[in-house]
Amino acid sequence: MSASLIIPTLVSPVVVSLFVPAIFTGLIVGLIGLMAIAYQKNDLSALILTDIVGIGMLILVAAVGTDLAEALILPGLVVELAEILAISEILMSREMKKKGKSAELIPLPLSMDMEVMTTAPTFLAIILIAYGAFLSGFTGGAVAGGGILVYVLSKRMRGVPADTWEGIAGVSGIAWCLWLVGFLLFFVFPQYWLLALFLAAFGIFIKVAFKAGLIGVIGREEFSKK
Amino acid sequence: MDITILGQQLLGYIPLGDIVLYLAPLNLFMFASTLAFTTIIAISKTETQVEADFGTLKDKEVKVDQKEFKIRRFLAIVCGLATAGAMITGDLFNFILFVCLIGIVNIGIVAAVKQVDVLDAAFQYGLVAMIAVLPLFGGAAMILASAGTISLLEIVNIPTTFMMLFGSLLLFIGVAGETGVAPFYATKAEMFRTPGSPFLLIIHLSSLLVIVRVIEILLIINKPF
Numbered sequence: 166m167s168a169s170l171i172i173p174t175l176v177s178p179v180v181v182s183l184f185v186p187a188i189f190t191g192l193i194v195g196l197i198g199l200m201a202i203a204y205q206k207n208d209l210s211a212l213i214l215t216d217i218v219g220i221g222m223l224i225l226v227a228a229v230g231t232d233l234a235e236a237l238i239l240p241g242l243v244v245e246l247a248e249i250l251a252i253s254e255i256l257m258s259r260e261m262k263k264k265g266k267s268a269e270l271i272p273l274p275l276s277m278d279m280e281v282m283t284t285a286p287t288f289l290a291i292i293l294i295a296y297g298a299f300l301s302g303f304t305g306g307a308v309a310g311g312g313i314l315v316y317v318l319s320k321r322m323r324g325v326p327a328d329t330w331e332g333i334a335g336v337s338g339i340a341w342c343l344w345l346v347g348f349l350l351f352f353v354f355p356q357y358w359l360l361a362l363f364l365a366a367f368g369i370f371i372k373v374a375f376k377a378g379l380i381g382v383i384g385r386e387e388f389s390k391k
Numbered sequence: 392m393d394i395t396i397l398g399q400q401l402l403g404y405i406p407l408g409d410i411v412l413y414l415a416p417l418n419l420f421m422f423a424s425t426l427a428f429t430t431i432i433a434i435s436k437t438e439t440q441v442e443a444d445f446g447t448l449k450d451k452e453v454k455v456d457q458k459e460f461k462i463r464r465f466l467a468i469v470c471g472l473a474t475a476g477a478m479i480t481g482d483l484f485n486f487i488l489f490v491c492l493i494g495i496v497n498i499g500i501v502a503a504v505k506q507v508d509v510l511d512a513a514f515q516y517g518l519v520a521m522i523a524v525l526p527l528f529g530g531a532a533m534i535l536a537s538a539g540t541i542s543l544l545e546i547v548n549i550p551t552t553f554m555m556l557f558g559s560l561l562l563f564i565g566v567a568g569e570t571g572v573a574p575f576y577a578t579k580a581e582m583f584r585t586p587g588s589p590f591l592l593i594i595h596l597s598s599l600l601v602i603v604r605v606i607e608i609l610l611i612i613n614k615p616f
Contacts, residue, residue, distance in 0.1 A: 184536060188529075195525045202522075208514065215521045225529035229536045237484055237535075241528050244491040248524065251498045252517035258502065259510040 180230065187228035195221035212252055219245040283319070290316035297374060301366045306373025313374060337375035344368030411544055413481045417607065421478040421600050428596055429471025432589050433464065440586040453586045459503045467590040470496040474597040478604055483541040486608065487531050487562075493597045494520040494569040500594065504585040512581030519575050523568025530561030534612060543611055551613050559609050566605045570598035 198217035205211060222245070226238050293312025297305040347364030350357055402419070405412040437460060440453040455463070470493055477489035498520065501513045535541050537554035571579035579598075583591055 188533065191525075191529060195522075195529075199522065202518075211518060215518055218522050218525050222525040222528045225525070226532040229532050233535065233541075234532065237528075237532070240484075240488055241524075244488070244495070244528075245521070245524060247495050248491075248498075248517065248521045251495055251502065252514060252521065255498065255502050255510055255514050255517060259507060259514065262505065262507050262510065 184228055184230070187224060191221045191224035191228065193221075194218075194224060208256060212249070212256060215252075216245075216249060219249075286316045286319035294374070297370065301370045303369055303373055306370040309370065309374035333375050337372055340368045340371035340375065342368075344372060410485065411481045411542065412479050413544065414479070418479050418604075421603065422475050425471055425475040425478060425596070425600060428593070429468055429475070432467050432471065432593060435589045437463075437590065438586060438588040455586055462503055463500055463590045466496050466499045467593045470500065470593045470597055474593075474600055477601055481543050483531055483534060483543060483546070483608065486604070487527055487565075490527065490566055490569050490601055491524065493601065494523075497571070497594050497597070500590055501582050501585060506585055509582060509585045512578045512584075515578040516571055516575075516582060519571065519578065520569050523565045523575075525565070526561040527565025527569060530558040530563075530565055533558030533561065538612075543608065546612055547614075555612060559612050563605060563609060566601060570601050572598055572602060 195218050198214055198221060201214045201217070202211050205214065222241060223238060226234055226241050228234075229237075290312040293315065294309045297307075297309025297312065299305070300308060343364050345368075347361045347366075347368055350361035350364065354361075399415045399417055402414040402416070405414065437455045439455075442451045442453055444450070473489045473492040473496065477486050477493070480486050480489065498513055498517045501509060504510065504513075531541065534546070534555055537552050537558065538546050538549050540546060540549075567573070568575050579594070582594070585591070
């Protein structure tokens with residue numbers, strides 16, 4: 166059998182023997198999801214239950230258990246999320262057409278007014294951004310972006326000036342260029358690897374942190390509608 | 392057994408790192424025809440439907456407004472490019488991702504229409520497409536597990552095992568569900584009852600070409616001759 170050719174000997178036989186049970190688990194999860202979809206009558210429940218079938222797909226891909234499979238789970242998850250977003254959007258627009266009403270893309274509670282939202286966000290945002298800068302790279306960018314997001318969503322009640330968003334989006338673009346330049350330096354001049362590493366790390370840090378700018382652009386469009 | 396089936400000749404490779412595209416007359420022909428059709432779609436305008444009422448003279452025009460037209464044209468071009476990519480790729484997983492992209496974009500093309508029954512059909516098609524992700528990815532993962540690679544140029548040289556056969560069966564079910572051919576065509580036929588014809592035709596074209604291509608891929612994997 167050719168199987169012994171492919172699997173390296175250092176993989177324990179327990180792991181190898183888990184493959185077929187994992188395949189069956191994935192298929193059974195999918196079947197359970199299909200049966201549930203067949204029984205129910207509500208459209209929204211059908212959409213949510215379809216996600217169970219998607220989880221069965223993830224089990225099947227994960228059963229392979231190599232690093233290639235790990236790289237393939239991510240596109241699988243993205244496809245799954247994209248499809249569920251598209252279908253839920255269709256469901257929403259259908260219901261809006263039926264009832265004749267419309268809803269916001271991001272329904273934010275505008276009337277919410279709490280004291281903690283005016284006093285705490287600056288402090289929280291500074292701590293999160295400082296910690297993110299200390300971490301640097303993708304993780305730091307996510308932490309600092311969370312800080313900016315807390316600040317923005319809290320201050321949104323008072324109204325954030327529109328020019329700020331344009332500036333943030335511009336800085337994000339420049340930081341992305343830094344990241345690209347850093348990556349290019351790795352290949353062209355490997356002897357300057359430290360410079361390239363720092364360019365890439367802080368470029369992606371600023372880039373990910375200012376992803377919140379996108380939310381600002383969407384929010385501004387929602388404002389201008391009114 | 393060579394990578395070229397059905398008496399084709401291999402014209403060359405395009406090695407891009409891990410991703411190796413191979414050029415054979417069938418693939419090149421389908422690639423070029425998809426690109427040509429996409430170009431025609433990109434420069435064309437939509438049709439206007441007339442809904443006639445029986446027994447009266449109250450004919451009603453159903454038009455597509457400017458904003459919806461732009462979104463649809465963009466999505467139709469994306470669908471055409473994804474189909475062209477699926478025609479020429481030499482990697483099983485890239486093919487699957489292109490097919491999934493076609494499925495999502497097909498939902499998107501009809502998502503902005505005003506007719507409620509068309510939206511209903513699009514919703515049902517979306518559910519089938521989402522369920523079909525399980526056999527699609529599962530089949531490819533099984534082929535990867537049993538062959539050890541997802542490059543079609545390597546799979547040609549590996550003798551077919553039972554798991555590869557089972558995986559390719561699942562793969563075929565998945566592609567059938569994702570592109571909405573029989574036995575899942577009922578909802579897809581309903582989706583065409585909306586104005587905006589040239590953009591809707593790319594849905595047809597993509598599913599036809601993807602079916603031809605998946606048959607070629609299954610012949611390569613299973614080597615029946």
